[in-house]
Amino acid sequence: MKTIVIVAANGFLGRVLSRYFLQQGWNVVGIAREPYDLIDGVDFVYWDGKQLGEWAEALEWVDVLVNLAGRSVNCRYGERNKKAIMDSRVGTTHLLGEAVRGCKNPPKVWINSSTATIYRHAEDRPQGDADGEIGTGFSVEVAKAWEKAFMQQNVEGVRQVALRTAIVISEEAETVWTVLQGLARYNLGGKMGKGTQRVSWITDNDFARAVEWIALKDSASGTYNVAAPHPVTNTAFMRLVRESVGKRFGIASNRWMLELGAFVRRTEIELILKSRWVIPTRLLEEGFTFEYPTIEQWMGGADGH
Template identity: 35%
Template sequence: MKRIVITGGTGFLGISLAKFLREKGFQPILLARHKPDLDFAFVQWDGVNLGDWCQVLEGAAAIVNLAGRSVDCIKTPDHCDEILRSRVDSTKVIGEALKLAKNPPKVWVQMSTAHIYGDSVSQVCDENSSTGYGLAPFVGKAWEKTFLATLPENTRGVRLRTSFVIGRNGGALTSLKRITNLGLGGKVGNGKQGMSWIHEFDLNNLIYEAITNERYDGFFVASAPSPVSNNEFMKQLRGRMKFFIGLSLPLFMIKSWNQIHF
């Protein structure tokens, strides 16, 4: 059974991906700071230093890096520092570990952020768009720069510039649902800012494609093809919450990798 190492694997996205990959016949191995109460192989790491965890890379089919402090927080200076360092440091040490491995994974799938393009009110961004200004673009560019600097020469690297991930089992939608149920789910500011999103199952499929299909190399926008304004997103969330989180889609399902290219 082929092993897939998932760093930052005990969060919402990691657990969802692990369940999906196990159904596909892979053995997911979760790397994180704290052991979860889940039926998956687990290896502890600190996301900063080389250690015994490096051994799990030997002979693995792929590594998927989802590590990083949650951005679902108040953006204090300390939190912003943690958001940046947790992504850059974990990416750097993975690259170092891969270069030391005798039989490293052939592919490294790296999480990045679609917010690297900023928060344009009117422009729908694709892979050819310029990057933006602000915290998220700054973090995204530092994240990807570290990935490219540490990616081993013979390892295929895939960067997924991922938009807002929604799913019924966790993530930011849980918080949004809670405040919406309290009658507080209004727009932010003027509500005109764009919100790109992707369903957790679609993201799992994209990562699976990145692992198994050697045609994919470089960076890709991982998002549903139809972004909406913050005002529209919250309106849908308020009015159709049960429908929204219960869909199993065709409205939201991306049926092939090519459809993420606007």
């Protein structure tokens, strides 16, 4: 039986991976601050995310380590939140590196979160693994620092992969998709801003399948774009959201409306207006097959769509 250790296993993506790998017959160990929201069957290991402890022993003799730790970016980018966002990613990555280096039998593969937000705002062409252009701004600086901290670890015998993941959609939990469905039910599901910005996405199951595929592929290392191969415009995305809840009409949101809404919800409009046009060129070229390459296929094939 293979073993996977998931750091932040009680978060949304942690639960997605836990459920999937348990179904595949893996032993799943979840490292987290609290045992709440863990999937049944996951072995809980406590850590504080700040210092070495007994949790480091859980990394011995395991097949895969996946680090998903990081404070949510769904907040206002004040100085305190900026520091918390950065430290929660860079700090925990360095801490895990220290733990992995201390293992007598370290994990065979270490997969670390990153984000597709690392690329620039792109409406002119897609951003592939090899030709994607790194952007600017706070979110990009976080992603760059996160990946740098990860690649600096360079532990001998441990294959390392950073996941530049797009928006993960699901109806199993509150995600961007379900939040927008809620707006659409009140006829607020129109385009946001110009509507021309691209939305890169991936389904929860394809995300888990991609993680497994990377974990088991001995030649996989470096960075991977983890996104479905067919991103859509915001206008198209919102139309599909409306279709999913049986609404034909949705009021469009101008920039000032989004600014006001973001202020009220204590978040940033960058999460809505940045054009993330990301293509998973490495995954496709190396043989990964998506279960749902288009949102329409997911809507037609998932339960209740």
